[in-house]
Amino acid sequence: MDNLLLDFRYALRLLRKSPGFTLVAVLTLGLGIGANTTIFTIVNAVLLRSLPVNDPDHLVSVLGTDSRNSASQQQFMPMSYRNYEDLRDRNGSLSETAAQIFTGVNVSGKGNPEQLNATVVSGNYFDALGVRALLGTTFDREQAKKPGGYPVVVLSYGLWQRRFGADPSILGKTLTLNQQPYTVIGVAPKDFQGTFPVGFVDLWIPDAMHDQVLTGVFRDWFLQRSKRMVSVFGRLKQGVSLTQAEAELKTIAGQLAREYPNDNEGRSVRLVSLSEGSLGPARGIFVQASAVLMGVVGLVLLIACANLANLLLARSADRRRELAVRMALGASRSRLSALLLYECVIISLLGGAAGLVIAAVARHVLLLLRPPFLRAGDIDLPMDSSVLLFTLIVAVGTAVLFGMMPAWQAMRFNLSDTIKEGGGRSGSAGRRRALRNALIVTEVALSIIALTSAGLFLSSLHNAQRIDPGFESHNLLVMTLDLGAQNYSRDQGEEFHRRLRERLAAMPQVQGAALASDPPLGGSIARTVFPEGVDVGDPRRGKLSPVIQVDTNYFQTLGIPLLRGRAFRETDRDGAPMVTVVNQTFAAQFFPGQEAIGKHFRCLGETWNLEVIGITRDTKVSSVGEDPTPQFYLPLLQHYSSTFTLHVRTAGDPMAALPTVRSAVQELDHQLPQVQVRTISELLDQALWAARFGATLLLVFGLLALTLAAVGIYGVMSYTVEQRRQELGIRMALGAQKRDVLRLVLGQGLFLTGIGAAIGLLAGFMLSRGIGALLYGIRGLDPFTFSTVPAVLVGVALLACLIPARRAARVDPLEALRHE
Amino acid sequence: MIQMKGVEKSYPVGAGRTWVLRRIDLGIREGEFVTIMGPSGAGKSTLMAILGMLDSAWEGEYNFLEYTVHKMKPQQRVELHKRFIGFVFQQYHLLDDLTVAENLDLPLSYRDLKKAERQSIVADTLDRFQIVAKKDLYPSQLSGGQQQLVAVARAVIGNPKLILADEPTGSLHSSQGKMIMDMLKDLNRQGTTIIQVTHNENWAAYGDRVIQLLDGWIVPTEEKRGVAREA
Structure with missing residues (x-):
């Protein structure tokens, strides 16, 4: 333990001694990790976070199916209220079977008239979810059986805050909804958004009041068995699996089809977890879009890691003497490897912390970019324990990723030679150069893929904006x-x-x-x-x-x-x-x-x-x-x-x-x-919000990838020029002109870029085929993307190589040779 | 203490080999102060590296104390090195980012000693070498002689039976060099076996005998003072 602390302290001191290196490393990693944490925050909020209800794993959505309609249309159908009642009363698999329907209600009286988002729910809704009111109570299931006789509401925390200024004496007060008085009996907990990860529910009304609160065809159709209007969910009894419950509910649906053939012929049910069912068909799109975004930010992180590995490779060459001395003084290779790894872990943890700060800032930007139909507060992107754990895992994972290879390289030295030569030379210089070149090729390939994603989504957005909606959209x-x-x-x-x-x-x-x-x-x-x-x-x-x-x-x-x-x-x-x-x-x-x-x-x-x-x-x-x-x-x-x-x-x-x-x-x-x-x-x-949002994020991440790759190319080319100073001096002493040196260095940079670009374009093409379903009007190769992206990248690579190349061309042969 | 027989080292070059050491037969008794001399490229440092078990790529037989080094695995050799051998280098090889005290602590930290025990040994060593006042300074804040003094202190802190000093005065001016050589001599008097490499005849005279190397071969040479003979 003493030794661990000793080496850890030494690693810290080394990083403090090289503030420039540390800053660049932490910032590079911070950007990579920050991008990942940002996207994970969205995925976590919408897909992964458990609903704030009791035992969410036992909640299931009961979805309607209809063999009369095509498969795509029947994936997430609601069902009729009458069928819901029968399913509720006849099944033995679900301890609670609840229903809900969403509607707008006009609130009048005090304050501005406005339309609120109401959920009309069965009396057992809150019991089924296992949710207790923050203030007051929820619905009484017995009272909720009296049609028109239970005019009460439970307010969402957001509405209570927004319209009633968090009035602690709100209970018992009256709210005029659709011209009828309703008594406030409770306020829901702060994080409770109903059965949705994204919330826009203002209040809940018992379905006993459906005739009063629903309007138009919704009121007319509510009790018609053929009209599918309510979303149903239930809680599995202990020991009953989803498959068993589905089998039983399908049997009941079959009975209902026979009992009411005119309304129910061809209709049945299917069960999915509530988390899957509540997002409906949007879930599939969201999962796919999340995969693309996580993939692209993953590429950004890999590029950041490649940059860091490059930096550490250069640094490891400088540290060979120190490592050799340590070994001569008795350090084992495993202890030395650990010493090198501590440095990476510290950089990673600092990078993780920087990433969290970046993600926290980005979170606010994302909330500003929320869909127009969501109000501020409707969606929360919490930096909860899952996000922190994800960031920690990513940070530690990257430490291993970018630290392993340089550490392995740093340990490949001949002890007696290194001691003798003071660490100035190394037989593994060629290997390190090959590794650096491989890292450049990788960075270029990865950034091409990231940029291709951005290009495809930009093209897609452009196509979507040109789609004729079929009506005149001006004024x-x-x-x-x-x-x-x-x-x-x-x-x-x-x-x-x-x-x-x-x-x-x-x-x-x-x-x-x-x-x-x-x-x-x-x-x-x-x-x-x-x-x-x-x-x-x-x-x-x-x-x-x-x-x-x-x-x-x-x-x-x-x-x-x-x-x-x-x-x-x-x-x-x-x-x-x-x-x-x-x-x-x-x-x-x-x-x-x-x-x-x-x-x-x-x-x-x-x-x-x-x-x-x-x-x-x-x-x-x-x-x-x-x-x-x-x-x-x-x-x-x-x-x-x-x-x-x-x-x-x-x-x-x-x-x-x-x-x-x-x-x-x-x-x-x-x-x-x-x-x-x-x-x-x-x-x-x-x-077009989703298309624009996706394209914007991917563009930002694509540009980030490009910038990191450019920094990487610049770093490697600068280091290479420094290493080849003597060779360049000899070449110039033998008659090479400045343009020859320029061509030599640029040629090397562009050769590596070209290999990386070719690999990246191939991967990008395969990617474009894989995400075709998310894109508007793009089939096969998108000419814009596949011409612009390599051109931009080669241009940026050229610029990144130009500065070191010009420096190389200015090498004074005499000085370079004397230096040696 | 040391018995070498037929030790050879070579590198493959093209189709042939370049020999660094040829058929080295060498015996050194405990308590000896031996000087190795020879022109550049003679194989002195390579021989030191083999003696110090920093180099394991050689052929022949090497017995150190009761250990048969040539039959040991690299990890076992490292353990042997840690227990019995201290190194002093020409370029001092102090770690720039560690203070004097931390540099002294370094070899102890690789011997799995407890922190309190290490602190006590470091304090004793600082006192013994009269560098207590320098303990919090970094190497760059010391003169060359002071740095080499710290390097010697670091070499002996683990109480080695053998000190290998590869041109310990090579980077020092004469007065500093004398101080270091006197220090090594003192250590030798206290029982530590010392093998040094030097080009300087005066410093060579501190030793009991001289081994001359030329092109990887040991050149037969006159014994000094007759204290020891090659086995």
Whole structure:
């Protein structure tokens, strides 16, 4: 132990004596480790961190499946509330089976009217999760059985802080939600975000109040067995495996399909862990994107390690005399290896500490770059024990990685020769040079891969930005209004629609206004569609298709071209024939090779047919990168929606017209919250957030990799020139010109760069094939990436070699020879 | 103490070999002070390295005390070296980043002694060599003679039976050189066997006898004072 401390102290002293080396080493490693810790912080927060609930490993998501729809669509389906009730009551595998549905609720009374994110949950929700209230209590499951008779809420910690200033006497106070009073009975713990790692839940309401709190079709459909609206999860009983529980629930689902064939034919369930189920289909994308990011920051760290190994290799040459003396005084090789390793461990730990500081700063930047739909506080990126442990492991791992080879090299000396020569020469100089060259090739190859990733994602972002969303995206403003939450009847709602349109039409800044049930790129409800002539009873023939209710101005206001047929008219209202407009993909999929105009189809559970009266161009429904999606439109006058999005086409800057538009809404109802007020450009930006975020991070890490590689190349070339001083002097004494020396040094640097670039490009090409699913519009080789990246890298390498090369060209032959 | 028979060392060069030492037969008794002399390239330092077990790539027989060195594994030779041999180098080879006291402590730290015990030995040695006042100085703060004094102190701190001094005065001026040689002589009088390499006849005279090396061979030479004979 004494000896360990002694050697450790000596290693510390050596590092203190070389502050320049130590600073460069710690900073290099700090950047590498910091990049890794930063990305791990995100992965940890979203994928790895356990939900702050009791025994999360026994929680499972119960997902709906439907053999009538394609596999990709049925991976993470909700289920109907009625089916949930039956599954809950009949299964013996889950100790608790709970349900939840997400909705917006308008809060009025004290403070600004606003829409809050509510989760309507079964009475056993908190019991199932094993979560106790921070203040007050959670729901009483017996009281939660009385329909409409349990108007209480549990507030999220965030809402309690934000809207109520952390009022300690909040319990028992009343909150007006959708015009109804609710009593606050509890405040949830600070870190509890429901079943999601990323939280945007403001409050929880018992499902006994579904009729009061849900609006529009959600209220109408809540108790319909065919309408899949609730997310279900449960807690496995002790000793019951997920597979056993799934088998039992599938059996019950089979019974329900037989008991209610019209609603449940073809439907079943599957079970996954709650952590997997709660993120839904986004999880797969996130896992893939995380793998790419972790891979790239891993490359950055490897490059940093290669740089450090290079520095230590040079240093080890200088330390040969010291090591030889130590050995002559009785030190064993293992003790000397440990001594060298201590130095690496100290650098690593300091680098780890620097990395943590960098990650802490980067964390704040990441929170600023959060998706627009998340408020500050909705997402936490904690530097918790997992992050600290990860950083420690990475730091110690890198110490071994960059310390091993130089330590091994440092120990390869002939003791008596080294003692005799004072450590000035070494027979292993050639080996070290080969190692340094190999490190350069590796650094270049790794940075090419990192830069290729960045290039591919930049190209992908560029492609995504050029994707035509299918509608005119300039000067368009949207805002969502929920009249149902204000208890408007259909007549009142339609009157509101009419008066709003009138007011907007009178405004000079407004070129057009339209109403629709959903905003562009916001997704929409999907219905199972059976085309004309298909047996509605055949479960395999129906297909899910998004539907949106729009008014008569919609296509014109959004600039969606009508390809054939007609748009909706004022006459397409209740009592008139049921009509629909479909997009071109819908027409092609449901009526292949036929004229779709005049054809009919039916939605699952409905008794009426829809007649196709028009065909529009495709638009993007949920995301800009999606494949063409079949979509159909219904006239708002025939299919009223209490929640709707107002689309306003302005003559100039839409933000300039916003105050006038807001006033027009407020004049009609000053208590009506105006939600998600955005320009279409902002919506498109939001839709491209993930692509932009990924490209930005990868660009930063790619440039970091490039910088580190350039520093590495510069370091090695400088050292090489220093080592070859005498040789260069002899060459110049024999008649070599400056340009010959320049060419010699540059040639060596570029040769190594070229080998590394070739290896890196090959790996980059394989990478581009592997991550194709994350990229927009990139198939095979991306010309931009695979031409720009090597050009940039060779340019930077040239610059990195130029300074040492010029220094070499200035060598005075006489001085160099005298020096020897 | 030392018996060498037919010790040879060579390097492969091209198709042939370059010989550094040829058929060295050598005997040194405990308590002797032996001087090795010879021109540059004669093999003096190589012989010292073999004697000190810093070099294990040689052929022949080497017996040290009761140990058969040529049959020992490298690790065993290192242990032998640690227990019985101290080195003094021409360039002192003090570690620049350690103080005088720490340099003295270094060989002890490789002998797995407890810290308290080491501190006590270091304190005694500092006192014995009268360098207590220098204990916290770094080598760069000492004169050449003082540095070599510390190097000698470091060589004897482990109480070796044999001190190998490779041109211990080679980097010193004459007065400092005399101080070091007197110090070595004192150690010899106290029972430590000493083998030195030197080019200086005056310093060679401190020894009991001289072994001349030339091109790797031992040159038969006149005994000095007749104290010892080659076996």
